[in-house]
Amino acid sequence: DAKTTQPPSMDCAEGRAANLPCNHSTISGNEYVYWYRQIHSQGPQYIIHGLKNNETNEMASLIITEDRKSSTLILPHATLRDTAVYYCIVRPLFNAGKSTFGDGTTLTVKP
């Protein structure tokens, strides 16, 4: 299974873009990149996912490098409510059982 590496913590100023990196250098061709976040001790919340193209939704943008070995989650205008632990995971196309979350990045948005 592809493993992911994320920085343990990051800070961001309120209103600025938050760019959260993730390394997944062993990703295989049939694995998607997913991002979730967990606010306080709530259940994780799905943010976005992608295979090889950049993706955007109402919450964030996902930029995947051409070689697919790394990706960046972008929160365009971070607010205090975006303070959370952000998890980057890779998941095979046809195996729902490969759903391991790493330790994630704790993002702190500061006023």
Place this chain on the structure above:
Amino acid sequence: NAGVTQTPKFRVLKTGQSMTLLCAQDMNHEYMYWYRQDPGMGLRLIHYSVGEGTTAKGEVPDGYNVSRLKKQNFLLGLESAAPSQTSVYFCASSLAREGSYEQYFGPGTRLTVT
């Protein structure tokens, strides 16, 4: 539309006691999952189900059993609780669209085993 609900929210058990955690979803999702999260760590998959009547082991299945008798419900059982099972347990569900496993999580059950 309640999404994913979990019962109970909190529970304290003594070592050796048994209990069942209930997860229910009203989104007609095929897949359901049980995770545990220890303090300061990420989630680890215990068991999952790809449909009614089917279950499979995840990353850390020992000491747990599951059942999926109805599509909307996924039960997690602890037959003989141990202090090492003190954790927060999250249930999730997802559709089975090809390549898309957007999971929706419940609020969690905080279990303490003394």
